[in-house]
Amino acid sequence: MSDAAPALRIRDAAFSWEGGFGIEIDAFEMAPRERVLLLGPSGGGKSTLLNLVAGIARPSRGAVEVMGTDIAALRGGRVDRFRADTLGIVFQMFNLLPWLSALDNVRVPLRFSPARRRRAGDGTAAALRLLAALGIDAALARQSAGTLSVGQQQRVAAARALIGRPGIVLADEPTSALDRANARAFLDLLGAELAAAGAALLMVSHDESLAGAFDRTVRLDAIARVAGRAAA
Amino acid sequence: MSLIRLALLSLWNRRLTAALTVVGIALSVTLFLAVETLRTGARASFASTISGTDLIVGARAGDVQLLLYSVFRIGDATNNITWESYRDIAAREEVAWIVPLSLGDSHRGYRVVGTTTDFFARYRYRRDTGLRFAAGGPFDDLFDTVVGAEVAEALGYALGDRIVVSHGAGRGGLAAHDDRPFRVAGILARTGTPVDRAVHVSLEAIEAIHVDWQGGARVEGLSIPVERVRNLDLTPRTVTAALVGLKSRIATFRFQRFVNGYAEEPLTAILPGAALSRLWSLVGVAERALAAVSLMVVATALLGMVATLLASLEARRREMAILRANGASPRTVMALLTAESGLLALAGAFLGLGLLYGVLFALRPLLDARFGLYVEIGAPGIRDGVILAAVVGAGVLAGLIPAWRAYRRSLADGMSIRS
Numbered sequence: 001m002s003d004a005a006p007a008l009r010i011r012d013a014a015f016s017w018e019g020g021f022g023i024e025i026d027a028f029e030m031a032p033r034e035r036v037l038l039l040g041p042s043g044g045g046k047s048t049l050l051n052l053v054a055g056i057a058r059p060s061r062g063a064v065e066v067m068g069t070d071i072a073a074l075r076g077g078r079v080d081r082f083r084a085d086t087l088g089i090v091f092q093m094f095n096l097l098p099w100l101s102a103l104d105n106v107r108v109p110l111r112f113s114p115a116r117r118r119r120a121g122d123g124t125a126a127a128l129r130l131l132a133a134l135g136i137d138a139a140l141a142r143q144s145a146g147t148l149s150v151g152q153q154q155r156v157a158a159a160r161a162l163i164g165r166p167g168i169v170l171a172d173e174p175t176s177a178l179d180r181a182n183a184r185a186f187l188d189l190l191g192a193e194l195a196a197a198g199a200a201l202l203m204v205s206h207d208e209s210l211a212g213a214f215d216r217t218v219r220l221d222a223i224a225r226v227a228g229r230a231a232a
Numbered sequence: 233m234s235l236i237r238l239a240l241l242s243l244w245n246r247r248l249t250a251a252l253t254v255v256g257i258a259l260s261v262t263l264f265l266a267v268e269t270l271r272t273g274a275r276a277s278f279a280s281t282i283s284g285t286d287l288i289v290g291a292r293a294g295d296v297q298l299l300l301y302s303v304f305r306i307g308d309a310t311n312n313i314t315w316e317s318y319r320d321i322a323a324r325e326e327v328a329w330i331v332p333l334s335l336g337d338s339h340r341g342y343r344v345v346g347t348t349t350d351f352f353a354r355y356r357y358r359r360d361t362g363l364r365f366a367a368g369g370p371f372d373d374l375f376d377t378v379v380g381a382e383v384a385e386a387l388g389y390a391l392g393d394r395i396v397v398s399h400g401a402g403r404g405g406l407a408a409h410d411d412r413p414f415r416v417a418g419i420l421a422r423t424g425t426p427v428d429r430a431v432h433v434s435l436e437a438i439e440a441i442h443v444d445w446q447g448g449a450r451v452e453g454l455s456i457p458v459e460r461v462r463n464l465d466l467t468p469r470t471v472t473a474a475l476v477g478l479k480s481r482i483a484t485f486r487f488q489r490f491v492n493g494y495a496e497e498p499l500t501a502i503l504p505g506a507a508l509s510r511l512w513s514l515v516g517v518a519e520r521a522l523a524a525v526s527l528m529v530v531a532t533a534l535l536g537m538v539a540t541l542l543a544s545l546e547a548r549r550r551e552m553a554i555l556r557a558n559g560a561s562p563r564t565v566m567a568l569l570t571a572e573s574g575l576l577a578l579a580g581a582f583l584g585l586g587l588l589y590g591v592l593f594a595l596r597p598l599l600d601a602r603f604g605l606y607v608e609i610g611a612p613g614i615r616d617g618v619i620l621a622a623v624v625g626a627g628v629l630a631g632l633i634p635a636w637r638a639y640r641r642s643l644a645d646g647m648s649i650r651s
């Protein structure tokens with residue numbers, strides 16, 4: 001992966017779930033370190049697209065290049081490794097293993113990726129530093145994740161997505177469970193740490209008001225065609 | 233953070249169901265090992281019903297039949313040995329000791345055994361354990377009797393009680409030798425052998441209760457007072473069988489051949505150990521059935537574990553998705569689940585082993601006293617090791633089923649959990 005390569009490039013990719021929902025993406029690109037907000041209605045296929053980028057859903061045709069590597073061409077086990085090395089992921093909610101401490105949750109990716117372990121250096125120190133930067137102090141970091149508030153949990157998830165400096169962070173409506181002020185604060189902190197890590201961000205949401213925190217806003221229907229949308 | 237630690241922490245998060253699963257496995261392992269221990273104990277107890285006796289001599293019969301009536305007091309001898317033959321055998325140079333047994337009478341359903349006081353000294357069971365008197369001692373007088381532990385307990389006999397011996401081996405309804413009651417002179421401690429169920433009297437006593445009987449019926453008008461009986465010649469005319477101890481074990485087979493080829497009358501000599509194992513192989517079917525049942529209990533517990541794991545999987549879809557999104561390969565997810573079931577089975581196996589020892593130590597005295605079943609409590613043997621390893625192995629294998637499902641699902645679910 002070179003710095004010159006786009007963070008993400010999807011060309012002529014198609015995927016459909018067993019249930020019948022299908023999505024086709026003709027072309028979509030993200031520059032390195034670019035922050036893109038992908039807007040679309042609920043049930044429109046935003047999460048499906050993220051699954052494609054994460055290599056969890058495999059396209060039936062086309063190319064999905066992440067940091068210069070076409071993950072559609074990687075075989076099963078290699079995709080898992082690639083994801084572990086290159087991607088940070090934040091879900092809408094329930095991101096954490098509640099019985100682990102916040103600190104241990106942040107270190108989970110290091111368990112599965114030697115590359116990120118290497119980039120993180122001292123994993124505990126790196127995790128504590130990220131947590132502190134995102135407003136989780138050391139005492140809170142050692143509490144079990146289940147005891148944290150939703151806002152705190154999302155920040156722990158962000159720290160986990162950023163540890164070991166992945167090339168691109170995928171976030172699936174990470175602020176939808178937060179109030180407006182908290183969502184704003186979350187995005188600001190995330191933005192600062194993305195800059196420090198040099199990572200790109202692809203975040204999906206249905207909330208247009210978040211657009212200010214991004215380099216670019218894209219509507220899903222502008223880049224993708226969907227078919228067989230199930231009554232959600 | 234190691235995979236094992238992750239599995240342990242995840243388990244700890246579900247500790248109640250995990251604990252129940254472990255207890256289920258432990259109980260089944262305990263049950264299985266306990267049945268195994270009892271089985272070996274029963275076999276060992278059976279095999280040592282009689283020990284220290286080199287040969288048992290009786291009239292010509294099959295070896296199991298001879299063993300059955302002479303030791304287990306089941307069935308009857310078709311013929312007796314004449315007193316002359318008995319004396320002849322007793323006089324042989326190889327013979328260290330000989331104890332005659334005269335069977336045929338009963339007391340309220342319990343067999344009466346005519347013998348000599350040597351019987352109490354020579355009869356051995358369970359690896360050379362001798363008979364012990366719980367009360368009193370060997371018979372001394374012609375009308376003394378020594379009863380086995382079960383007889384004393386079931387009939388409530390105490391030292392000095394008077395009892396009546398009847399002719400024939402059945403229970404009740406038989407002509408009673410009620411004019412010459414016996415005094416309980418000794419009560420034997422429990423042995424777990426047929427000795428517990430016998431009423432022992434002297435050979436002469438057997439003769440004495442039969443002096444005015446002919447062919448199984450009392451001769452009309454003939455009743456000899458007890459005082460006169462004491463003065464009669466009470467040398468027995470026949471005995472039923474004899475326990476023989478030899479001076480040297482090496483002579484066993486030669487002596488057996490001598491008895492089997494005895495010219496004066498057809499006789500059989502058997503080696504008790506060999507006959508006992510022949511008999512055990514006949515009754516051992518039940519024992520094997522028991523083992524099969526307890527094996528099924530273990531299988532059931534393992535199935536229960538799979539069911540629990542499968543059920544918990546639903547609640548853990550989130551956990552799997554999080555791990556997967558953070559780079560865990562499906563293989564890791566599978567490893568996590570198999571490690572988990574392996575840990576559960578391991579914990580269950582060891583808890584079961586611990587429980588087994590607890591149960592054995594607690595129940596041993598009871599088993600010994602009530603059933604005469606003596607169980608050896610030793611360090612876990614190879615057999616226990618094999619069983620524990622099999623349980624853990626089966627646990628890991630059982631974990632493969634939910635693990636496979638989790639693997640499949642983690643692919644289909646994607647990152648987003650849909651309910």
Ligand SMILES: Nc1ncnc2c1ncn2[C@@H]1O[C@H](COP(=O)(O)OP(=O)(O)O)[C@@H](O)[C@H]1O
Pocket residue numbers: 017018019020021040041042043044045046047048049229230231232644645646648650
């Ligand atoms: N794991 C899955 N298996 C089958 N169908 C799915 C799966 N995930 C999503 N879908 C379907 O894909 C469609 C788009 O869903 P999704 O991508 O989650 O939309 P969004 O994230 O925009 O709300 C829905 O109709 C949904 O039923």
Ligand SMILES: [Mg+2]
Pocket residue numbers: 043046047048172648
């Ligand atoms: Mg979604």
